[in-house]
Amino acid sequence: MTHTTLNAIALITGGSRGLGRSTVLALAARGVRSIFTYHSNRAEAEQVVAATAAAGYPAIALALDSGNTERFPEFVSQVKTVLSEMGAERFDYLVNNAGISHHNSLQNTAEAELDLLYQVNFKGPFFLTQQLLPLINDGGRIVNISSGLTRFSVAESGPYAAMKGALEVFTRYLAKELGPRHITANTVAPGAIQTDFSGGMVRDNPQVNQMVASITALGRAGVADDIGPMVAALLSEDNRWVNGQRIEVSGGALL
Numbered sequence: 001m002t003h004t005t006l007n008a009i010a011l012i013t014g015g016s017r018g019l020g021r022s023t024v025l026a027l028a029a030r031g032v033r034s035i036f037t038y039h040s041n042r043a044e045a046e047q048v049v050a051a052t053a054a055a056g057y058p059a060i061a062l063a064l065d066s067g068n069t070e071r072f073p074e075f076v077s078q079v080k081t082v083l084s085e086m087g088a089e090r091f092d093y094l095v096n097n098a099g100i101s102h103h104n105s106l107q108n109t110a111e112a113e114l115d116l117l118y119q120v121n122f123k124g125p126f127f128l129t130q131q132l133l134p135l136i137n138d139g140g141r142i143v144n145i146s147s148g149l150t151r152f153s154v155a156e157s158g159p160y161a162a163m164k165g166a167l168e169v170f171t172r173y174l175a176k177e178l179g180p181r182h183i184t185a186n187t188v189a190p191g192a193i194q195t196d197f198s199g200g201m202v203r204d205n206p207q208v209n210q211m212v213a214s215i216t217a218l219g220r221a222g223v224a225d226d227i228g229p230m231v232a233a234l235l236s237e238d239n240r241w242v243n244g245q246r247i248e249v250s251g252g253a254l255l
Helices: 018-029 042-055 069-085 111-135 158-177 197-204 206-214 228-235
Strands: 009-012 033-038 060-063 091-096 136-145 184-190 246-249
Touching (some): 009 018, 018 042, 033 042, 033 069, 069 111, 091 111, 158 184, 228 246
Parallel strands (some): 009 091, 184 246
């Protein structure tokens, strides 16, 4: 059975700010209810809940450390409870958005740095997806958030980009393995976006912002709302035949 956005439910990791927040709000505008995770800032999460309630499709916020796989069974149990409260047994859309940034050369990256990147940016999405698969409706959708840095190379971005590259390969294999269930899996790869990711570097450092604008065909750095509505659109029935793809959303960076 293929699901439309009517009564659809999404689960978005890292939904309290930045791209995740934009995705939750864009889905609410399309009539999709969301369960979203936040790492530690409950106040930010509550602001998103309030904004979706105003749109008429209130979201539910759950705390989750995306790098702590030992807590995933407990989280999945929480999701089951929330779904029951929403009058559902399963959900339709999974967006693996939560992640951490990293800036260091390959030569100088310490083992602990790489381990943390692996835990949050690859191992977390891998096992969270694995454990949530029984709760995803047949005909559902999975979107994993990657990065433009898997296509072009920027100084001190190699370790981060390598983990995102692994996520992209994982996504293609998901699309293949989940084909019998009619579940699609795609990667969205944003360019440089003006959020508080990387300490707000693209947003708050004028030199970085200008550099990004200079290498982008559309002449500016991206904003969160360039991404969230695109993800919401990709999850819709209009894009049911898009599967196993990497879609870059960068305004034309380094063409």
